[in-house]
Amino acid sequence: xxxxxxxxxxxxxxxxxxxxxxxxxxxxxxxxxxxxxxxxxxxxxxxxxxxxxxxxxxxxxxxxxxxxxxxxxxxxxxxxxxxxxxxxxxxxxxxxxxxxxxxxxxxxx
Amino acid sequence: xxxxxxxxxxxxxxxxxxxxxxxxxxxxxxxxxxxxxxxxxxxxxxxxxxxxxxxxxxxxxxxxxxxxxxxxxxxxxxxxxxxxxxxxxxxxxxxxxxxxxxxxxxxxxxxxxxxx
Numbered sequence: 001x002x003x004x005x006x007x008x009x010x011x012x013x014x015x016x017x018x019x020x021x022x023x024x025x026x027x028x029x030x031x032x033x034x035x036x037x038x039x040x041x042x043x044x045x046x047x048x049x050x051x052x053x054x055x056x057x058x059x060x061x062x063x064x065x066x067x068x069x070x071x072x073x074x075x076x077x078x079x080x081x082x083x084x085x086x087x088x089x090x091x092x093x094x095x096x097x098x099x100x101x102x103x104x105x106x107x108x109x
Numbered sequence: 110x111x112x113x114x115x116x117x118x119x120x121x122x123x124x125x126x127x128x129x130x131x132x133x134x135x136x137x138x139x140x141x142x143x144x145x146x147x148x149x150x151x152x153x154x155x156x157x158x159x160x161x162x163x164x165x166x167x168x169x170x171x172x173x174x175x176x177x178x179x180x181x182x183x184x185x186x187x188x189x190x191x192x193x194x195x196x197x198x199x200x201x202x203x204x205x206x207x208x209x210x211x212x213x214x215x216x217x218x219x220x221x222x223x224x225x
Contacts, residue, residue, distance in 0.1 A: 033210040037154075044203055044215035045154065056213070088154055092210035097167055098144075098156035 002026050004089050006101035012109040019076040021104045023089030028069045033092040036065055036074045039103075040085045048087075049074060076106075084108050111135040111214045113204045118219030121194055125223070129189040131204030131216060142208055143180055143187040147200035148218075157202070160187065171197075194223045 003026040013019055023034070031052035037045040047056040049065035052072055062077040076083055089101040117129040129145070145157040158178040159167045166178050177190040187204060201218040 035211045037212070039154075044217050045212075046215065047211060047213055050211040090154075090212070097159065097169075098146075098212075100154040100156070103153050 002029060002091055002093060002099060004091055004099055004101035006087075006089060006104045008104060009102075010105045010107060012107050013079055014109045015079050015081055017079050017109075019074075019079055019083070019106055021074040021076075021087055021106070023067075023072040023074070023101050025070045025072070025091065029091055029093070031068050031072075034065075034067070034072055035090045035092075037088045037090060038083075038085050039088065040082075045088065079106070111206070113206060113214060113216030115202065115204045115216045115219035118202065118221045120222045120224065122225050123195055123223055125194050126190070126192045127194065127221060129191070129202055129204075129219060129221070131187045131189075133185045133187070133204075133206065136206065136214075138185040138206075139182040140208075141206045141213075143178075144205040144207060144212060145178065145187075145189045146203045146205050146212065146215075147198075147221075148203070149197075149200040152200075155200075158189065191221070194221075196223050199223045 005024045007022045034052040036049040039045040053065045064075045066073050086103045086105045088103045112134045114132045121127050142161045144159045147157050160178045160180050175193045180187045201220050203218045204216040205212040207213045
């Protein structure tokens with residue numbers, strides 16, 4: 001079973017800063033099966049990135065995804081006030097199908 | 110506009126049952142895989158179950174044998190029958206549509222609380 005480990009657990013930054021979030025898989029995964037989600041307090045998650053680097057519909061271009069193999073990164077180029085949230089990476093495999101990382105909280109410094 | 114509206118959550122005693130429903134609109138429901146993903150209070154996201162466009166189903170190990178997912182394409186609705194509930198099943202349950210590796214659209218969730 002592939003385990004996704006996200007780091008750091010919490011990222012304290014200011015609006016306008018660049019945020020770099022990491023997602024490491026316990027073994028090599030197919031990039032097309034890696035996605036990122038944003039969840040704000042009291043809200044459902046929202047798809048940001050799929051296929052490791054493709055932005056979902058209506059996602060601003062300040063969000064970008066990269067990586068391959070075991071190491072993937074979500075970058076937010078310049079944090080806007082609405083970007084402070086929890087971010088999850090997620091992987092799909094034939095079994096156990098869908099797994100999530102534990103999340104990274106991006107908080108206002 | 111895609112909408113997924115969950116219902117059926119609530120308080121249930123340990124060992125009890127509950128049936129969640131999710132009404133979908135704004136997309137061609139029968140073509141999409143439908144999932145349930147849950148989130149325990151203050152915790153992360155956990156995938157629970159999937160029914161694909163051909164009605165094949167899959168489950169997380171933690172719910173296999175207790176939960177049953179189904180869909181009614183005529184009603185654009187997906188269901189989750191939950192039996193033998195325990196405190197560990199307490200969570201917000203999200204209805205999610207997607208295809209393949211990703212979860213494209215999420216409902217707002219329905220809270221299931223298992224407690225005596």
